[in-house]
Amino acid sequence: MAYDVLVIGGGPAGLSAAQNVRARGKTALVVSNPLEENPLWKAKEVDNYLGLPRLSGAELLTAFQRHAESSGAEFLEGRALSALRSGESWYVSVGNMMVQGKAVVLAAGVVRGKKLPGEAELLGRGVSYCATCDGMLYRGKRVAVLGWTPSAEKEAAFLEGIGCQVLYLDKPRDCAIQGAEKVEAVTCGGVTEAVEAVFLLRPAMAPGDLFPGLETGGGFVAVDREMRTNLPGVFAAGDCTGGPLQVSKAVGEGLTAGQKAAAFAAAVK
Structure with missing residues (x-):
């Protein structure tokens, strides 16, 4: 399964990124857990998203996903487990599948919690x-x-x-x-x-575990104003880049990340 852009995360940032990738004529695959597992889904009322006050988190997420779907974005339910760059593409394992993209938008939200004692030492050995x-x-x-x-x-x-x-x-x-x-x-x-x-x-892998060598700081992914990370073709948006942890910020960063990822994919031959 090969796409122009792989979007990891199906929250506001990821869905915004996917919609903007499609708006620029590039293919997009959103890899995410079920929508109902997004923390925003449980919010009874979101009152600070401009123009759409007093909607529930579930209503907002549903509207965002429908928009991304109507634009032609494709969806794959599952957790991204590892990522590897080979040649001009990124290969991401999702369960027992492997998907390929010229660029990646990381929008998996905040991964809370530390590794368990023995987890890193026995990874791959049980x-x-x-x-x-x-x-x-x-x-x-x-x-x-x-x-x-x-x-x-x-x-x-x-x-x-x-x-x-x-x-x-x-x-x-x-x-x-x-x-x-x-x-x-x-x-x-x-x-x-x-x-x-x-x-x-867990809901998601820590960004540094998913993308070895990814630059982070204070537990968040380091990005520039074009939402680029230090890895070629990898962009990030939303809560994973730091606060404020708000829907408006996530949607805006997703737009930028989606646009820049689509441009990066277009330049790959």
């Missing part, structure tokens, strides 16, 4: 961010699923369906992953359970 990608490796074995989104339950059900013995932990706190050469156990709330794999299903 720690995974994708049940549908790596689940078959643990068929018939006991695994833990740490889920922070409603869709995490679907991935837990997938694991059970292929024969895994699943320990599901919903929005866990104070967790740690143990193991020497591979995952051996997970501890949560003072209780340790023996498992052979731990699936961490």
Whole structure:
């Protein structure tokens, strides 16, 4: 699946970027979690978006998505797990799929929370961010699923369906992953359970983990006024670039990022 621009994130910034990419005649794919998992969806009333006062977050997001869809933007539900630049293109893995783009707009919002103890050390040795990608490796074995989104339950059900013995932990706190050469156990709330794999299903990857070498500062992606990052062909917009964390700011940055990403893609031969 090859596109001119890949947009990672389906909130106000990402949808604005996608619509503006399409307005310039370039193809756009939006990679995102279900709309209902966006934090804005739960807002009962947004009173500071110019011209559209007192709409709920759900109403705004629905209108934004319909606009992007009507412009011809395409959508892929899932979490972006890794990104690699090869030649003149970026390749982003989404679950067990790989999508390609000449440029990328990173608009995945704010990723909260630190890595769990043992997460980085045991990544690829029992720690995974994708049940549908790596689940078959643990068929018939006991695994833990740490889920922070409603869709995490679907991935837990997938694991059970292929024969895994699943320990599901919903929005866990104070967790740690143990193991020497591979995952051996997970501890949560003072209780340790023996498992052979731990699936961490967060809403999104931290930008620096998704794009190695991406410049950040204070937990946010560093950009210039054209929303360019330090990586070629990668732009960023919205909450991931810092405050104020407001819809108006996200939509405006998405417009700029979308325009510049489309121009970058047009220059790629």
